[in-house]
Every structure is written in C-alpha cells, then in structure tokens.
Amino acid sequence: MGLPRKTCVLTALLGAAATSGLAALVLMLVQATDVLLPAGTKFGLVFDAGSSHTSLFVYRWPADKENDTGVVSQALACQAEGPGISSYASDPARAGESLQGCLEEALALIPAAQHRETPVFLGATAGMRLLSVKNSSQAELIFAAVARALGRAPVDFRGAELLAGQDEGALGWITINYVLRLLVTFSFSGAWVRPADASLVGALDMGGASTQISFVPGGPILDKSTQATLRLYGSDYSVYTHSYLCFGRDQMLNRLLAALAQAFSNFYYTFHFLNLTSGQTLRTANATVWEFCQRPWELVVASYPGQERWLRDYCASGLYILTLLLEGYGFDQDTWSGIEFRQQAGGTDVGWTLGYMLNLTSMIPAEAPARWRAASHGVWTAGVVFVALTLVTILGTAAAQLLWPQA
Structure with a gap:
C-alpha cells in the first residue's frame, strides 16, 4: 500500500524547499567574486605657530595612499585666538591655552573612533627662532607648555618643535607644487600618476620674521646646507632652499x-x-x-x-x-611674468603645513582596501528568486501541515 497523500505532498514541498535553498546558496558562494571596498579616510593636524599668529590645518587622505605618499586634501583651517606663541614669553601657560579652541573644532570634525590615531604636530617658525636666540630658556618653557596642552588631548601627539628655516622653505615648495598638480595628478585611466610634462615651480614665502626661497635648480647644489632631498609619490627631488631670518x-x-x-x-x-x-x-x-x-x-x-x-x-x-x-x-x-602672488591654490592654503603632512604620510603605514564577496546583478537576481521560492515552499509545507484533515 502506498504512502498517504498528505505525506507525499509534504515530502514534495520539503524537497522543493531544500532544492531551491541549495541553489540560492550555490549561487551566492560559487558565483561571488572579490571586490575592493573604498579605503577609509585618515586625518592629520598641523599647527603653524608663526610670529604673529598660530593657525591649525586639518588634512585628510585615503588610507591606502599612492606610491607610499598620501593624496592629501585640506579639511579645515582655524586661526587661534591671540598673537603668536612667542608673544607669551612672560606667561608660557597661555601659549598652550591659546590652541584649545581650534583643537576642539578639529576634533569635532574627525570621527571620535579615529582621534587616538590622528597625528598632531606643532611647528614653530621664525618668531620662536628669534626667541630661542634671545632667550632659550623662555622658548623652552613655551614649548613645554604647548606640549603639555596638546599631550593631554586624545590624539597621537607627535611633538612641538622649532622648524628650521630650510625645512620651512622645502615644505612650502612641496605644498605649492602639490596643489598645482605638478607632483601627482589623476589620469584619464583612473590612476594617480606623475605628470609627464610637469614644469616644477619655485616658492617664495614671507612670514613675520623670515622670508624663504625654494626651487629645483638646473644644476647641482654646491652648498649642501641649502639642499633638501625629498621623495614623494615614488620620485626623488633635490631642492635648493634658503631662509633669511629677520627679513620677514x-x-x-x-x-x-x-x-x-x-x-x-x-x-x-x-x-x-x-x-x-x-x-x-x-x-x-x-x-x-x-x-x-x-x-x-x-x-x-x-x-x-x-x-x-x-x-x-x-x-x-x-x-x-x-x-x-x-x-x-x-x-x-x-x-x-613668472611670479604669481597667491594665498590659496586649489582651495588649499599655501604654506609649509601641507608639505609637512604629505611628507609625514610617507611614514604612516597604508591600509589595504577591505575585501568583500559580491555577485553580478544577474546572479544576485537569480539568488533572490530561489530564496523567495524556498520561503514560499516552506510556508506551503506549514500550511499543508496545519490545514490537512487528520487521518
């Protein structure tokens, strides 16, 4: 004697559910391919402690970088209240306090989960260079106060230092050539490349206490004290740079x-x-x-x-x-006619801070883009259909079990 009709129907429905479910699983696992999700964003903060005022710049760049250097853009510029930190020689603690407003504004912009990994650096320029010459102990007290203030913040504090005139000039050279897209540019093929016919430009800068000139000369630099050797986006540069203190x-x-x-x-x-x-x-x-x-x-x-x-x-x-x-x-x-007078280029403030951040990104480990399993649209559609069939047959099985007359 054969199986009861109810048993046959339920067996058929369960078999159909199992078959469609297995088909959906096979489509999702076998036909899926690896895709790279967009890299996350990293942030960095640089304080430019000049002779007349202090400015904070917040930069961001994709975490995967390009040829070991970040493709950096400016996210925020903030001018601290009060004069430059060298003006607080008689009350060093106020030098640190003067930075808090801009620091809080920057941290509000950056996701809280990234605060601890965000590098922060303060570079003091010619104003503090002059104070260091006139009264080194006062300069040390100011740097100590600034370091305490920034060291208490939930960030990766990299230090508060006196920036050499040659470094200020070289970093300014990096900034202007970067924002003019002479170091790296985005090609039509969708890749970051060095412009083949890029004509690098020189940089002239005048601050409150010094003026700098930086450029790539046509021949060798004989005075090595005026030479800065840089490596950016896989290319090496030898830059002549000189700073004239007291000519700002x-x-x-x-x-x-x-x-x-x-x-x-x-x-x-x-x-x-x-x-x-x-x-x-x-x-x-x-x-x-x-x-x-x-x-x-x-x-x-x-x-x-x-x-x-x-x-x-x-x-x-x-x-x-x-x-x-x-x-x-x-x-x-x-x-x-070759001189251009600019405050900004490409929406970015011209100065040494962006150059510093570009140089720093070469020392920050890159993060590989996250991998994810994904399917084509057709395979995804077929998988959805099979999942739907599975649900329908399971519901049909349950309904049959409940509504079928008991023997």
Missing part, C-alpha cells in the same frame, strides 16, 4: 619704524590690496606702488574707510617687496 614682515617693520616711522605686510596681502595679483607687468607694479606712496594721507584714508590700521603699511611694504624681488632675488623685466 614684522622684523623689517621694526627696522623701518626705527628709521622711517613706517611699516609693511607680506607678499600676497600687499599686492592684493594694490590690485597687482593678476599678472601685471613689472612696469605696472612699479608705477602702482609709487603712485600709492605719493597720495596724500587724507586722500588714502578717505578712499579706504575702516582700514586705517593697515593703510600706513602698504607703501613701505610694496617698496620692500619690489626691492627684495628685484635686488635681492634677482628678478627682472623678463622673469617678472
């Missing part, structure tokens, strides 16, 4: 005040005020500076209301910049 904005201001009762500001701000940042000729620049210097003071004040604090500086500043570029660095009528 504020130091020259002190000398001019003593001699002429005048003042001045740095490259970009002065020439921006004089509307000379759009590629004007040397003749135009020279005529514009002299025309401004010859205006009556009453006319100048009336023409620029609310700017009295800075107006007295622009004449002397413009004349100093022309003298420095022409007499100091040797630019002339033919080479003047």
Whole structure:
C-alpha cells in the first residue's frame, strides 16, 4: 500500500524547499567574486605657530595612499585666538591655552573612533627662532607648555618643535607644487600618476620674521646646507632652499619704524590690496606702488574707510617687496611674468603645513582596501528568486501541515 497523500505532498514541498535553498546558496558562494571596498579616510593636524599668529590645518587622505605618499586634501583651517606663541614669553601657560579652541573644532570634525590615531604636530617658525636666540630658556618653557596642552588631548601627539628655516622653505615648495598638480595628478585611466610634462615651480614665502626661497635648480647644489632631498609619490627631488631670518614682515617693520616711522605686510596681502595679483607687468607694479606712496594721507584714508590700521603699511611694504624681488632675488623685466602672488591654490592654503603632512604620510603605514564577496546583478537576481521560492515552499509545507484533515 502506498504512502498517504498528505505525506507525499509534504515530502514534495520539503524537497522543493531544500532544492531551491541549495541553489540560492550555490549561487551566492560559487558565483561571488572579490571586490575592493573604498579605503577609509585618515586625518592629520598641523599647527603653524608663526610670529604673529598660530593657525591649525586639518588634512585628510585615503588610507591606502599612492606610491607610499598620501593624496592629501585640506579639511579645515582655524586661526587661534591671540598673537603668536612667542608673544607669551612672560606667561608660557597661555601659549598652550591659546590652541584649545581650534583643537576642539578639529576634533569635532574627525570621527571620535579615529582621534587616538590622528597625528598632531606643532611647528614653530621664525618668531620662536628669534626667541630661542634671545632667550632659550623662555622658548623652552613655551614649548613645554604647548606640549603639555596638546599631550593631554586624545590624539597621537607627535611633538612641538622649532622648524628650521630650510625645512620651512622645502615644505612650502612641496605644498605649492602639490596643489598645482605638478607632483601627482589623476589620469584619464583612473590612476594617480606623475605628470609627464610637469614644469616644477619655485616658492617664495614671507612670514613675520623670515622670508624663504625654494626651487629645483638646473644644476647641482654646491652648498649642501641649502639642499633638501625629498621623495614623494615614488620620485626623488633635490631642492635648493634658503631662509633669511629677520627679513620677514614684522622684523623689517621694526627696522623701518626705527628709521622711517613706517611699516609693511607680506607678499600676497600687499599686492592684493594694490590690485597687482593678476599678472601685471613689472612696469605696472612699479608705477602702482609709487603712485600709492605719493597720495596724500587724507586722500588714502578717505578712499579706504575702516582700514586705517593697515593703510600706513602698504607703501613701505610694496617698496620692500619690489626691492627684495628685484635686488635681492634677482628678478627682472623678463622673469617678472613668472611670479604669481597667491594665498590659496586649489582651495588649499599655501604654506609649509601641507608639505609637512604629505611628507609625514610617507611614514604612516597604508591600509589595504577591505575585501568583500559580491555577485553580478544577474546572479544576485537569480539568488533572490530561489530564496523567495524556498520561503514560499516552506510556508506551503506549514500550511499543508496545519490545514490537512487528520487521518
């Protein structure tokens, strides 16, 4: 005598459920392929402790890097309250306190889970170089206060140090060539490559207490003390860089005040005020500076209301910049057109801090992209169908069991 009808139906339904479930499992496991998920994002913080103020820059880059160097972008810029840290010689603790506002703003931007692995560095430039020469013990107390303040933060604090003038110049050179995409660029093939016809540019920088010049010369650098050797994105660079201490904005201001009762500001701000940042000729620049210097003071004040604090500086500043570029660095009528005055490039502040972070990323281990098992759309659709069939047959089996009349 054969099996009861109920048993046959239930057996058939369970067999169908098992078959469709096994088919779905095979499709998911056998037909799946490995895919790489996008790499995570790393962050880094750099404090630029200049002579007149301190700025914090937050940078980010994909964790997998490119040729051992991160593809870095600027995520935040914050100017700390108060003057530069060298101004706190009589009260060093306030130097550390002055950084807290910007630090808190940066940490609010970075995911909390990444705070402990985020590198933080403070580099002090010419203002602290001068203080170190005048009173090394005061400079040490300021660095100690800054280190205590940043060391208490939930970050990977890398130190607070005096940045050598040559390092400041070389790192500034890295920054400007990077933001102009002369070190690495994204190709049409979807890869980061070094531009084949890239023409590297030199960098001129003027801070409050020093001015720097950096470039790749056409021949060997004879004075090795002016040479910086860099490796970025798999390529080596030999850069000439020199820093002139006491030839920055504020130091020259002190000398001019003593001699002429005048003042001045740095490259970009002065020439921006004089509307000379759009590629004007040397003749135009020279005529514009002299025309401004010859205006009556009453006319100048009336023409620029609310700017009295800075107006007295622009004449002397413009004349100093022309003298420095022409007499100091040797630019002339033919080479003047090669100078560009910029505060930003590619949405990034121009300075040494980005160069520092790019250089630092070469020492931070890269993270491999995460792997995941994935299937094509067709295979995924078939798998969904089989899973649905499995659920339907299981539900049918349960319904048959409940509703079938008992023997």
